[in-house]
Amino acid sequence: MLQTISMLVENKPGALMRITGVLSARGWNIDSLTVARTLDAAQSRMTIVVDIEPVLRRQVIKQMNKLINVLQASDLTESLAVRREMALVRVRTTAENRPGILRDAEIYGARVVDATADGFGLECTGPVEKVEEFIDAMKTFGDIDVTRSGIVAVSMESRKLRLAPPVHAGANGAAERPSC
Secondary structure (H helix, E strand, O other): OEEEEEEEEEOOOOHHHHHHHHHHHOOOEEEEEEEEEOOOOOEEEEEEEEEOOHHHHHHHHHHHHOOOOEEEEEEOOOOOEEEEEEEEEEEEOOHHHHHHHHHHHHHOOOEEEEEEOOEEEEEEEEOHHHHHHHHHHHHOOOEEEEEEOOOEEEEOOOOOOOOOOOOEEOOOOOEEOOOO
16 A cells, blocks of 8 residues: 655755665655755655555654654645645657647647747646646657656644654764654
């Protein structure tokens, strides 16, 4: 089953490597991963979709919250959250198919971001299912190239964020959280 994890991390070198290392070391496959800075340039938000057994979901969150540079990890799998993905699709087609492509793009809420004599560059954003349906629709018009962003998610829960203090390496190299 796919688990959606939202993480707030310190924006420091090695943070992404540590997180993906924990997942891969346990044999958990990453389905998608997105990361970018937040309004605070010292922090980044990650959305990771990982394929694991449902009984292990809590364990994944516990493992992530123990990592150096992780300020908060939360499971959005069954939470009230907004989830979106973006796909950029290049369709190479004939002149006869151009009106059909534009019609279907409008139906799916996609927009033309580039147009050439031999096709279009289209952007489709929405739930994963909608993006997949749009890609399938575009396949009927000719050769396509697809680049997908992966899922980006934000919790819509009304609870306040509880951030853990950053974990720092101690003198012996072991990770330790500062005492409060």
